Amino acid sequence: MAVERLQRALARAGFGSRRTCEQLIVERRVTVDGVVATLGDKVEVGTNIVCLDGLEVDLDPDLRYYALHKPPGVVTTMRDPQGRPDITAFLPEGTRVFPVGRLDRDSEGLLLLTNDGELANRLLHPRHGVEKEYLAEVDGEPTAKQLARVRSGVELDDGPARAVRGRIIAASKGRGAVRLVMTEGRKREVRRLLAAVGLPVTRLIRLRIGPIGLEGLEPGGVRSLERGEIQALALAASAGR
Numbered sequence: 001m002a003v004e005r006l007q008r009a010l011a012r013a014g015f016g017s018r019r020t021c022e023q024l025i026v027e028r029r030v031t032v033d034g035v036v037a038t039l040g041d042k043v044e045v046g047t048n049i050v051c052l053d054g055l056e057v058d059l060d061p062d063l064r065y066y067a068l069h070k071p072p073g074v075v076t077t078m079r080d081p082q083g084r085p086d087i088t089a090f091l092p093e094g095t096r097v098f099p100v101g102r103l104d105r106d107s108e109g110l111l112l113l114t115n116d117g118e119l120a121n122r123l124l125h126p127r128h129g130v131e132k133e134y135l136a137e138v139d140g141e142p143t144a145k146q147l148a149r150v151r152s153g154v155e156l157d158d159g160p161a162r163a164v165r166g167r168i169i170a171a172s173k174g175r176g177a178v179r180l181v182m183t184e185g186r187k188r189e190v191r192r193l194l195a196a197v198g199l200p201v202t203r204l205i206r207l208r209i210g211p212i213g214l215e216g217l218e219p220g221g222v223r224s225l226e227r228g229e230i231q232a233l234a235l236a237a238s239a240g241r
Contacts (some may be wrong), residue, residue: 006041009059065225066113069217076102090222101185109206110214122237129183130236133208138199141171146197154196161193210236
């Protein structure tokens with residue numbers, strides 16, 4: 001890519017007007033390759049490492065970030081060889097992104113989609129501990145003892161699993177609901193974890209990934225993430241580095 005002035009690159013990537021980006025530089029909040037930037041500095045997108053408030057930012061204007069409320073019955077893929085409903089139907093035509101992690105076909109709730117591979121990998125890696133919050137409706141009335149087991153850990157066929165937090169939402173007439181916060185994302189992990197303590201899941205909804213929640217999105221709804229949300233995701237994915 002061509003070399004351009006730093007404030008122009010920041011503005012083009014959505015960090016505010018050029019004047020706003022100049023002010024960020026004046027306030028010494030921007031670094032280039034580890035050196036505090038000054039007005040007049042030039043950068044080459046994709047070559048220089050630019051950070052704002054200590055967090056690396058991507059100046060590529062072609063990057064896309066979406067939040068999708070996946071309905072049940074939809075597979076988390078851009079194209080399904082078996083012809084089942086997939087997530088492409090909910091995205092703007094021609095969008096080239098991929099899902100950050102998966103929800104199984106029967107589950108619903110928040111999916112993040114992007115073409116930012118670096119951020120996606122950081123969000124998915126367990127060492128960063130990015131929280132995923134779920135609401136699970138279950139067969140059986142959950143007890144404090146069962147939730148304690150879920151929090152302390154259960155041995156599954158692919159290793160131990162645990163919720164970092166969990167609480168009972170409802171328990172009546174042989175049914176119940178719990179909210180769990182996980183920091184891993186193994187295949188059907190929440191379903192298997194709850195089944196292991198005698199609470200088979202009848203409905204599973206992902207409510208949140210890091211700082212991004214499902215609020216305001218109806219099933220099938222999709223929206224672009226705002227710049228502040230993208231930065232908050234990057235911050236959440238920087239833990240444990």
